[in-house]
Amino acid sequence: MSRLNKQRGAKPKQENCLVGNKQIIAPGYCRLTLHAPLIAREVYPGQFVEVYMPPEHQPMLPRPFSVYKANRKTGEIVILFEIKGQGTRLIAAAEAGASLKLLGPLGNGFPELPSGAVLVAGGMGIAPLVFLASSTDLPRTLIYGAPTVAQLACPSSDLDMPGLTILEATEDGSKGDQGTTVDLLLRCINNAGAVFACGPCPMLQAVKNISARAAVKAWVSVEERMACGIGACVGCAVATPGGYKRVCKDGPVFAAEEVILNE
């Protein structure tokens, strides 16, 4: 692969977006609808947007979010995120009718889902996988897990899709099976068409190992601190057998065997 590997699909654009519906869907979790017709038209599952901070604010750097839903017809995209630090607090404070500047669509997303795909979401890793799950009607399974029910923030109405089987797990048993996404994946890996995962690093590492052992192709969406979001600054490095790659431009979705997932 060339060092100058480009993202598939459209060039990124800056777009001033009107904030639409905003919902605090669970304590500490926000679902934000943005009117972003240029981005909505071209974004595909696994890609992300950078949301710029309102001017003159701290922090300054834009924050990357996977696209959770996109509607070409209405020109709307939705992001789902945990309100975790100053940046997400500021974005979650935007009210309907306010304007936020976005840069997108960014990065390389997921390939098309085959029949029998298994999607593995750990916590907020659900965000890109909802968009991915909505991209087909083929039979597919979503494994969704978190430490407790409080972190299974995605509203179940958003997961109501034809042909989608949902398996849930929490470590404390407060919802679904008691256990982890990895336990659930072990149960269905042998019938999986391919695996698509997003979540914490240790989970991605386990997904990578399990899929490799079962000889099932796996794709992982990786997270790293970012600055430019377009591949220029080389700040968001992820280790690969061929040296560091850029999460924002070469990823965020990588073939599992292509990345070295530490921690």
Added chain:
Amino acid sequence: MNKKHCQADLNSKTNHDHGFNKKSAGRPDLRVNLAGIDLANPILAASGPFGYGHQYRELFDLSLLGGIIVKGISPDPWEGNPPPRLAETTGGMLNAVGLQNPGLENFLKEDLPCLRGSGTKIIVNVVGCSVDEYAAVASRLDGVEGIDGLELNISCPNVKAGGMAFGTDPASTSNVVSTVRKQTGLPLLIKLSPNVADITSIARAAEEAGADGLSLINTLSGMLIDIEKRAPLLGNTFGGLSGPAIMPVALKMVWQVAGAVKIPVLGMGGINSARDALQFIMAGARAVAVGTGLFYNPDLPAEIKEGLLDYLQQQRLPELKSIERIAQNPKGEE
């Protein structure tokens, strides 16, 4: 390498002269000469954040910039530091990218062809672990089409071996600059580190050794600790602080250096607006560069350019030169 991409850029060359050759006869003149390089305007992209221009060109026409200083190039590819490489701080950010770069030959083969014809001046930032490495890059680039100047990074605080040592003492600065000077006829800028006791002594050493201009400042050395992990946050432990937080420090050093040397100064460090840029020019900078600001505002170069024109127009000044260094000698001061 994407050929289509290059083509698109060649087509944009028609804009090459905008700002002073069009019917903007009434508009002030932003042209400056920096270390022998004629710039259409005094706003450059600083080395590092801008990479090799491939990405930002998707967001704006590169001919909007007076020049691009490409990310540091070493003789061989450098892998860079382990992640995390970035952390945001109040008013700034730390980076420890570690000068990851594709190496000289890959740069010439893959990156430079796309920059040729982009309608802006191309300055190559040079990094090395030894005087010989700096000299090797400089000598190879001498006379290469599409390169308008060199900037020696003798100041990057990220690389444990090399880099830091040259720029922190006048004798080694003098040694590397005079050696490189012999290898190239290209305009030669030296990028200075702020992490020194007296930046003017380094600046004078570079000037005496044959530099055509000075770039300052590079990032300030810093670190953060992750209190959950009870360990340094950055993969490299130390990183370089950039962004608006360092602007007053940079401005002071530009002031000091501009007062100590005769060669022109390229000012940078947290520039966030036309007002900031004007302050650097009034302190003695010939031109300015933006880096971190692009991350949160890709329109920054365009905004600065408009802001400079507006200021000159309001003040009824024909050119930027009229205010260069002006704050060093305010009227009425003895």
